Amino acid sequence: MIVRILSRGPNNDKLSFPQFSKTIAMKSNYKFSNLCGTVYRQGNVVFTPDGGSVLSPVGNRVSVFDLVNNKSRTFPFENRHNISAIALSPDANILVAVDEEGRALLVNFKRGTTLHHFNFKKPVEDIQFSPDGKFIAVTHGPHVQAWKTPNHLLREFAPFVLHRTYTGHHDDVLSIRWSSDSRFFLTTSRDMTARLYTLDPLEGYRPKTFAGYRDIILRAYFSTDHKTIYTVSRDGAVFEWKQKPSERTVEDDSDEEMASDSEPTGPDAVALTRWGIAKRHYFNQAHTK
16 A cells, blocks of 8 residues: 655645655555364364374364464465365474365465465375375375375475375275384275285285275274274274284185284284284264264
């Protein structure tokens, strides 16, 4: 906004311009601060690495709730449509927000600035950073894609580089869960199975399938020591998977009851383990779906 002040001449009959004029520039530099009046619609919530804040999609924006100081703020960037999935890197430098149509924004989390726009070309059910922060796993229909994490300090023309695409499911993948060493990850799908993948090819290895459910598997988790896998279905069934006894043959059904025996060791132990159901838990409560 510019305000121009003009003064009259000595005879008070005409304006003396520009000798006696003054121009004052008024800057209207407003910045977006917070979003009020909207509520959570969909998408996952993410905690910051220190556990002090939680991120939540609010329509086509992302809000940060400071749990320690009881404050909230909303990032100024906007996705084209409502956000369906978000992911925060382990070092809290990069935030990825994906909308319902698969269009993603790569954001510098600490500055709140948009670094890059990217289109996954399909709706994304889940997106997860590897614990070491080097890769991003994204659901892509019945497939899973692993992308190399872009550098938030550099402006690149094409920061997203595809590392590998993983196949095997027969319906949309719903969730991804990494192992703590970032070498393996679990996926669940609408085809009522879960699968175990290796990030990089392992000679002689074929992705393990976890079956035996009667409904969609929503989530799968590793135990802290990676010796147990938990899968959770929509109908309230939770299966515990452990290693099969060594006397079993490789062709045994993966959903057969078993008791644990000797276990493989080394960095590839998760892949070399022959998994079988150790326990079944059913939470058949009303309205569990």
